Amino acid sequence: MGGEPARNDAAKQVNAQPQRRGCYHGRMSTTTTGRLAPSPTGAQHVGNARTYLIAWLSARARGGTVKLRIEDIDSPRIKPGAADEAVSDLRWLGLDWDGPPAVQTARLPHYTAALEELKRQERVYPCTCTRSDIAAAASAPHAGDEIAYPGTCAHRRATDAPALAAAGKPFAWRFRVTDDPVYTDLFAGEQRIDLKRSGGDFVVWKNAGTPAYQLAVVVDDAATGVTEVIRGDDLIPSTPRQLLLYDALGLTSPEFGHVPLVVGEDGRRLAKRHGDTRLSALRAAGVAPESLVGLLAWSCGWLREPESVTPRDLLPRFHLSAIPPQPFVLTAEVLKRIGYAG
Numbered sequence: 001m002g003g004e005p006a007r008n009d010a011a012k013q014v015n016a017q018p019q020r021r022g023c024y025h026g027r028m029s030t031t032t033t034g035r036l037a038p039s040p041t042g043a044q045h046v047g048n049a050r051t052y053l054i055a056w057l058s059a060r061a062r063g064g065t066v067k068l069r070i071e072d073i074d075s076p077r078i079k080p081g082a083a084d085e086a087v088s089d090l091r092w093l094g095l096d097w098d099g100p101p102a103v104q105t106a107r108l109p110h111y112t113a114a115l116e117e118l119k120r121q122e123r124v125y126p127c128t129c130t131r132s133d134i135a136a137a138a139s140a141p142h143a144g145d146e147i148a149y150p151g152t153c154a155h156r157r158a159t160d161a162p163a164l165a166a167a168g169k170p171f172a173w174r175f176r177v178t179d180d181p182v183y184t185d186l187f188a189g190e191q192r193i194d195l196k197r198s199g200g201d202f203v204v205w206k207n208a209g210t211p212a213y214q215l216a217v218v219v220d221d222a223a224t225g226v227t228e229v230i231r232g233d234d235l236i237p238s239t240p241r242q243l244l245l246y247d248a249l250g251l252t253s254p255e256f257g258h259v260p261l262v263v264g265e266d267g268r269r270l271a272k273r274h275g276d277t278r279l280s281a282l283r284a285a286g287v288a289p290e291s292l293v294g295l296l297a298w299s300c301g302w303l304r305e306p307e308s309v310t311p312r313d314l315l316p317r318f319h320l321s322a323i324p325p326q327p328f329v330l331t332a333e334v335l336k337r338i339g340y341a342g
Protein backbone atom coordinates (compact mmCIF):
# COMPACT_ATOMS: atom_id res chain seq x y z
CA MET A 1 0.00 0.00 0.00
CA GLY A 2 3.08 2.26 0.12
CA GLY A 3 2.18 3.46 3.59
CA GLU A 4 5.52 5.04 4.46
CA PRO A 5 5.48 8.09 2.16
CA ALA A 6 1.89 8.83 3.11
CA ARG A 7 2.70 8.68 6.79
CA ASN A 8 5.66 11.02 6.36
CA ASP A 9 3.44 13.50 4.55
CA ALA A 10 0.83 13.26 7.25
CA ALA A 11 3.44 13.69 9.97
CA LYS A 12 4.77 16.78 8.18
CA GLN A 13 1.29 18.24 7.99
CA VAL A 14 0.79 17.78 11.70
CA ASN A 15 4.29 18.88 12.65
CA ALA A 16 3.90 22.00 10.54
CA GLN A 17 1.26 23.22 12.95
CA PRO A 18 2.12 21.87 16.37
CA GLN A 19 0.13 24.55 18.16
CA ARG A 20 -3.17 23.50 16.60
CA ARG A 21 -6.03 24.33 18.91
CA GLY A 22 -7.53 20.97 17.93
CA CYS A 23 -5.03 19.35 20.25
CA TYR A 24 -7.32 18.25 23.06
CA HIS A 25 -4.67 18.18 25.72
CA GLY A 26 -1.31 19.80 25.92
CA ARG A 27 1.16 16.99 25.29
CA MET A 28 3.95 17.54 22.77
CA SER A 29 3.08 15.75 19.56
CA THR A 30 6.22 13.62 19.67
CA THR A 31 5.56 12.10 23.08
CA THR A 32 2.29 10.29 22.39
CA THR A 33 2.37 6.54 22.18
CA GLY A 34 -0.99 4.90 21.62
CA ARG A 35 -1.85 1.27 21.18
CA LEU A 36 -4.15 -1.15 19.43
CA ALA A 37 -4.82 -4.27 21.48
CA PRO A 38 -7.06 -6.80 19.76
CA SER A 39 -8.06 -9.86 21.72
CA PRO A 40 -8.29 -12.97 19.54
CA THR A 41 -11.22 -14.35 21.52
CA GLY A 42 -13.36 -13.81 18.45
CA ALA A 43 -13.61 -11.95 15.19
CA GLN A 44 -13.16 -8.18 15.08
CA HIS A 45 -16.38 -6.37 14.22
CA VAL A 46 -17.48 -2.88 13.23
CA GLY A 47 -17.53 -1.78 16.87
CA ASN A 48 -13.90 -2.79 17.40
CA ALA A 49 -12.97 -1.03 14.14
CA ARG A 50 -14.44 2.26 15.36
CA THR A 51 -12.42 2.15 18.61
CA TYR A 52 -9.21 1.19 16.76
CA LEU A 53 -9.71 4.03 14.30
CA ILE A 54 -10.16 6.55 17.13
CA ALA A 55 -7.14 5.22 19.05
CA TRP A 56 -4.95 5.25 15.94
CA LEU A 57 -5.97 8.76 14.92
CA SER A 58 -5.53 10.12 18.42
CA ALA A 59 -1.87 9.10 18.42
CA ARG A 60 -1.06 9.68 14.75
CA ALA A 61 -2.77 13.09 14.55
CA ARG A 62 -0.13 14.33 16.97
CA GLY A 63 2.71 12.57 15.15
CA GLY A 64 2.76 9.87 17.79
CA THR A 65 3.60 6.22 17.56
CA VAL A 66 1.22 3.28 17.74
CA LYS A 67 1.98 -0.12 19.27
CA LEU A 68 0.16 -3.33 18.47
CA ARG A 69 -0.44 -5.93 21.13
CA ILE A 70 -2.18 -9.28 20.79
CA GLU A 71 -4.07 -9.95 24.03
CA ASP A 72 -4.04 -13.73 23.88
CA ILE A 73 -3.60 -14.76 27.52
CA ASP A 74 -7.28 -15.57 28.01
CA SER A 75 -6.45 -19.01 26.67
CA PRO A 76 -9.70 -20.99 26.97
CA ARG A 77 -11.51 -18.40 24.88
CA ILE A 78 -8.82 -17.83 22.24
CA LYS A 79 -9.95 -18.87 18.78
CA PRO A 80 -7.27 -20.40 16.55
CA GLY A 81 -6.36 -18.08 13.68
CA ALA A 82 -8.14 -15.09 15.24
CA ALA A 83 -4.88 -13.24 16.00
CA ASP A 84 -3.77 -13.38 12.35
CA GLU A 85 -7.25 -12.38 11.28
CA ALA A 86 -7.21 -9.38 13.64
CA VAL A 87 -3.92 -8.22 12.14
CA SER A 88 -5.37 -8.62 8.63
CA ASP A 89 -8.47 -6.67 9.68
CA LEU A 90 -6.38 -3.78 11.02
CA ARG A 91 -4.29 -3.69 7.82
CA TRP A 92 -7.45 -3.85 5.72
CA LEU A 93 -8.79 -0.81 7.56
CA GLY A 94 -5.60 1.08 6.69
CA LEU A 95 -4.21 1.21 10.22
CA ASP A 96 -0.52 0.64 10.88
CA TRP A 97 1.78 0.37 13.88
CA ASP A 98 5.41 0.75 14.83
CA GLY A 99 7.63 -2.22 15.53
CA PRO A 100 6.67 -5.86 15.91
CA PRO A 101 3.48 -6.73 17.77
CA ALA A 102 3.79 -7.66 21.43
CA VAL A 103 2.20 -11.04 22.07
CA GLN A 104 1.04 -11.58 25.63
CA THR A 105 1.62 -15.34 25.70
CA ALA A 106 5.30 -14.62 24.97
CA ARG A 107 5.57 -12.22 27.91
CA LEU A 108 4.66 -14.41 30.88
CA PRO A 109 7.98 -13.84 32.74
CA HIS A 110 7.21 -10.11 32.88
CA TYR A 111 3.80 -10.70 34.46
CA THR A 112 5.32 -13.19 36.91
CA ALA A 113 7.90 -10.60 37.95
CA ALA A 114 5.14 -8.05 38.59
CA LEU A 115 3.19 -10.58 40.68
CA GLU A 116 6.31 -11.34 42.72
CA GLU A 117 6.72 -7.64 43.42
CA LEU A 118 3.10 -7.38 44.58
CA LYS A 119 3.60 -10.42 46.82
CA ARG A 120 6.75 -8.93 48.27
CA GLN A 121 4.78 -5.83 49.21
CA GLU A 122 1.85 -7.90 50.60
CA ARG A 123 -0.43 -6.12 48.16
CA VAL A 124 -1.91 -9.46 47.07
CA TYR A 125 -3.14 -12.54 48.89
CA PRO A 126 -4.07 -16.06 47.78
CA CYS A 127 -7.83 -16.53 47.37
CA THR A 128 -9.31 -20.03 47.31
CA CYS A 129 -12.91 -18.94 46.77
CA THR A 130 -14.89 -20.33 43.89
CA ARG A 131 -17.33 -18.19 41.94
CA SER A 132 -20.26 -19.72 43.84
CA ASP A 133 -18.50 -19.17 47.23
CA ILE A 134 -18.30 -15.48 46.38
CA ALA A 135 -21.89 -15.24 45.16
CA ALA A 136 -23.08 -16.97 48.34
CA ALA A 137 -21.03 -14.77 50.71
CA ALA A 138 -21.50 -11.43 48.98
CA SER A 139 -24.43 -9.18 49.70
CA ALA A 140 -26.73 -8.40 46.78
CA PRO A 141 -24.99 -5.83 44.62
CA HIS A 142 -26.51 -2.47 43.85
CA ALA A 143 -27.94 -2.19 40.37
CA GLY A 144 -25.12 -1.95 37.87
CA ASP A 145 -22.42 -2.88 40.39
CA GLU A 146 -20.39 -6.02 40.11
CA ILE A 147 -20.66 -8.45 43.01
CA ALA A 148 -18.12 -7.20 45.54
CA TYR A 149 -15.62 -9.77 46.75
CA PRO A 150 -16.54 -10.21 50.43
CA GLY A 151 -12.94 -10.44 51.67
CA THR A 152 -13.17 -14.08 52.77
CA CYS A 153 -9.45 -14.69 52.18
CA ALA A 154 -8.14 -11.20 52.96
CA HIS A 155 -6.70 -12.37 56.29
CA ARG A 156 -4.11 -14.43 54.39
CA ARG A 157 -0.57 -13.34 53.67
CA ALA A 158 1.36 -13.94 50.48
CA THR A 159 3.53 -16.41 52.38
CA ASP A 160 0.49 -18.67 52.94
CA ALA A 161 0.60 -19.66 49.28
CA PRO A 162 3.11 -22.55 49.45
CA ALA A 163 1.06 -24.36 52.11
CA LEU A 164 -2.11 -24.00 50.01
CA ALA A 165 -0.26 -25.29 46.97
CA ALA A 166 1.12 -28.24 48.99
CA ALA A 167 -2.42 -29.05 50.10
CA GLY A 168 -3.51 -29.08 46.46
CA LYS A 169 -5.84 -26.10 46.90
CA PRO A 170 -6.13 -24.02 43.75
CA PHE A 171 -5.99 -20.28 44.40
CA ALA A 172 -6.01 -16.97 42.60
CA TRP A 173 -4.13 -13.86 43.70
CA ARG A 174 -6.25 -10.89 44.73
CA PHE A 175 -5.08 -7.31 45.00
CA ARG A 176 -6.03 -5.47 48.18
CA VAL A 177 -8.11 -2.43 47.23
CA THR A 178 -7.09 0.32 49.62
CA ASP A 179 -8.51 3.36 47.89
CA ASP A 180 -10.45 4.57 44.87
CA PRO A 181 -8.29 6.58 42.51
CA VAL A 182 -10.24 9.35 40.83
CA TYR A 183 -9.07 10.05 37.33
CA THR A 184 -9.94 12.44 34.55
CA ASP A 185 -10.84 10.62 31.38
CA LEU A 186 -9.70 12.29 28.15
CA PHE A 187 -13.19 11.77 26.74
CA ALA A 188 -15.60 11.03 29.59
CA GLY A 189 -14.25 13.51 32.16
CA GLU A 190 -13.80 12.89 35.87
CA GLN A 191 -14.51 9.31 36.96
CA ARG A 192 -15.13 8.18 40.52
CA ILE A 193 -15.84 4.54 41.13
CA ASP A 194 -16.34 3.01 44.56
CA LEU A 195 -14.14 -0.04 44.06
CA LYS A 196 -14.91 -1.53 47.47
CA ARG A 197 -18.62 -1.63 46.68
CA SER A 198 -18.14 -2.46 43.02
CA GLY A 199 -15.99 -5.56 42.81
CA GLY A 200 -13.77 -5.12 45.85
CA ASP A 201 -10.38 -6.83 45.95
CA PHE A 202 -9.75 -7.97 42.40
CA VAL A 203 -7.97 -10.91 40.81
CA VAL A 204 -4.58 -10.19 39.27
CA TRP A 205 -3.60 -13.81 38.77
CA LYS A 206 -6.06 -16.58 37.98
CA ASN A 207 -6.04 -19.96 39.66
CA ALA A 208 -5.26 -21.43 36.25
CA GLY A 209 -1.79 -19.91 36.69
CA THR A 210 -2.14 -17.08 34.21
CA PRO A 211 -2.19 -13.32 34.73
CA ALA A 212 -5.55 -11.57 34.76
CA TYR A 213 -6.29 -8.83 32.25
CA GLN A 214 -5.74 -6.00 34.74
CA LEU A 215 -2.17 -7.01 35.57
CA ALA A 216 -1.12 -8.00 32.05
CA VAL A 217 -2.20 -4.76 30.38
CA VAL A 218 -0.54 -2.60 33.03
CA VAL A 219 2.75 -4.47 32.65
CA ASP A 220 2.47 -4.33 28.85
CA ASP A 221 1.49 -0.69 28.53
CA ALA A 222 4.31 0.34 30.86
CA ALA A 223 6.88 -1.86 29.09
CA THR A 224 6.01 -0.51 25.66
CA GLY A 225 5.96 3.14 26.75
CA VAL A 226 2.27 3.65 26.09
CA THR A 227 1.25 7.16 27.15
CA GLU A 228 -2.36 7.08 25.98
CA VAL A 229 -4.96 4.34 26.16
CA ILE A 230 -8.06 4.86 24.04
CA ARG A 231 -10.58 2.06 24.40
CA GLY A 232 -14.29 1.30 24.72
CA ASP A 233 -16.16 2.77 27.67
CA ASP A 234 -17.13 -0.69 28.92
CA LEU A 235 -13.59 -0.69 30.34
CA ILE A 236 -13.98 2.45 32.47
CA PRO A 237 -14.32 0.32 35.65
CA SER A 238 -10.95 -1.30 34.87
CA THR A 239 -9.10 1.99 34.93
CA PRO A 240 -9.05 2.76 38.67
CA ARG A 241 -7.96 -0.83 39.30
CA GLN A 242 -5.15 -0.43 36.80
CA LEU A 243 -4.16 2.89 38.38
CA LEU A 244 -3.76 1.07 41.72
CA LEU A 245 -1.47 -1.44 40.02
CA TYR A 246 0.61 1.27 38.34
CA ASP A 247 1.05 2.86 41.72
CA ALA A 248 1.92 -0.38 43.51
CA LEU A 249 4.45 -1.34 40.84
CA GLY A 250 6.03 2.10 40.76
CA LEU A 251 5.10 2.60 37.10
CA THR A 252 3.95 5.77 35.36
CA SER A 253 0.35 5.48 34.23
CA PRO A 254 -0.79 6.56 30.76
CA GLU A 255 -3.73 8.87 30.17
CA PHE A 256 -7.04 7.13 29.52
CA GLY A 257 -9.82 7.97 27.11
CA HIS A 258 -12.92 5.79 26.96
CA VAL A 259 -15.17 6.19 23.96
CA PRO A 260 -18.78 5.06 23.51
CA LEU A 261 -19.40 1.64 22.03
CA VAL A 262 -21.30 0.70 18.90
CA VAL A 263 -24.70 -0.80 19.73
CA GLY A 264 -27.49 -2.46 17.81
CA GLU A 265 -30.99 -1.04 17.34
CA ASP A 266 -31.98 -2.51 20.71
CA GLY A 267 -29.31 -0.36 22.38
CA ARG A 268 -27.30 -3.39 23.36
CA ARG A 269 -23.65 -3.93 22.65
CA LEU A 270 -22.95 -5.14 19.13
CA ALA A 271 -23.20 -8.93 19.00
CA LYS A 272 -24.23 -11.79 16.77
CA ARG A 273 -27.95 -11.13 17.21
CA HIS A 274 -27.42 -7.83 15.34
CA GLY A 275 -26.37 -9.64 12.17
CA ASP A 276 -22.93 -10.32 10.85
CA THR A 277 -20.85 -7.21 11.49
CA ARG A 278 -17.50 -8.98 11.44
CA LEU A 279 -14.94 -7.09 9.41
CA SER A 280 -14.11 -10.31 7.57
CA ALA A 281 -17.77 -10.55 6.48
CA LEU A 282 -17.79 -6.97 5.19
CA ARG A 283 -14.54 -7.63 3.35
CA ALA A 284 -15.90 -10.86 1.85
CA ALA A 285 -19.02 -8.97 0.72
CA GLY A 286 -16.83 -6.55 -1.21
CA VAL A 287 -17.24 -3.50 1.05
CA ALA A 288 -14.30 -1.15 0.49
CA PRO A 289 -12.41 -0.33 3.69
CA GLU A 290 -12.60 3.36 2.77
CA SER A 291 -16.40 3.15 2.80
CA LEU A 292 -16.40 1.70 6.29
CA VAL A 293 -13.80 4.19 7.55
CA GLY A 294 -15.92 7.00 6.10
CA LEU A 295 -19.01 5.67 7.83
CA LEU A 296 -17.16 5.46 11.14
CA ALA A 297 -15.72 8.96 10.66
CA TRP A 298 -19.25 10.24 10.05
CA SER A 299 -20.39 8.49 13.25
CA CYS A 300 -17.57 10.30 15.08
CA GLY A 301 -18.60 13.71 13.80
CA TRP A 302 -15.57 14.21 11.53
CA LEU A 303 -17.53 14.04 8.26
CA ARG A 304 -20.93 15.55 7.44
CA GLU A 305 -21.89 12.53 5.39
CA PRO A 306 -20.35 9.08 5.00
CA GLU A 307 -17.84 9.24 2.16
CA SER A 308 -14.84 7.17 1.12
CA VAL A 309 -11.75 8.11 3.09
CA THR A 310 -8.65 6.45 4.46
CA PRO A 311 -7.56 6.79 8.09
CA ARG A 312 -4.74 9.05 6.87
CA ASP A 313 -7.24 11.37 5.16
CA LEU A 314 -8.79 11.88 8.59
CA LEU A 315 -5.63 13.03 10.39
CA PRO A 316 -6.38 16.75 9.99
CA ARG A 317 -10.06 16.20 10.90
CA PHE A 318 -9.55 14.23 14.08
CA HIS A 319 -11.01 15.66 17.27
CA LEU A 320 -11.76 13.41 20.20
CA SER A 321 -14.28 15.96 21.45
CA ALA A 322 -16.33 15.77 18.23
CA ILE A 323 -17.39 12.20 19.01
CA PRO A 324 -20.97 12.08 20.29
CA PRO A 325 -21.16 11.02 23.95
CA GLN A 326 -23.87 8.44 23.30
CA PRO A 327 -23.27 5.01 21.70
CA PHE A 328 -23.36 4.80 17.92
CA VAL A 329 -26.43 2.83 16.82
CA LEU A 330 -25.55 0.61 13.90
CA THR A 331 -28.70 -0.19 11.96
CA ALA A 332 -29.25 -2.24 8.82
CA GLU A 333 -30.04 1.05 7.02
CA VAL A 334 -26.69 2.51 8.07
CA LEU A 335 -24.87 -0.57 6.76
CA LYS A 336 -26.79 -0.36 3.49
CA ARG A 337 -25.20 3.06 2.96
CA ILE A 338 -21.88 1.29 2.45
CA GLY A 339 -23.41 -1.42 0.30
CA TYR A 340 -23.58 -4.08 2.98
CA ALA A 341 -26.75 -6.10 3.36
CA GLY A 342 -25.50 -8.22 6.32
Ligand SMILES: [Zn+2]
Residues within 6 Å of the ligand: 126, 127, 128, 129, 151, 152, 153, 154
Ligand atom coordinates in the same frame (compact mmCIF):
# COMPACT_ATOMS: atom_id res chain seq x y z
ZN1 LIG B 1 -11.25 -15.91 48.66
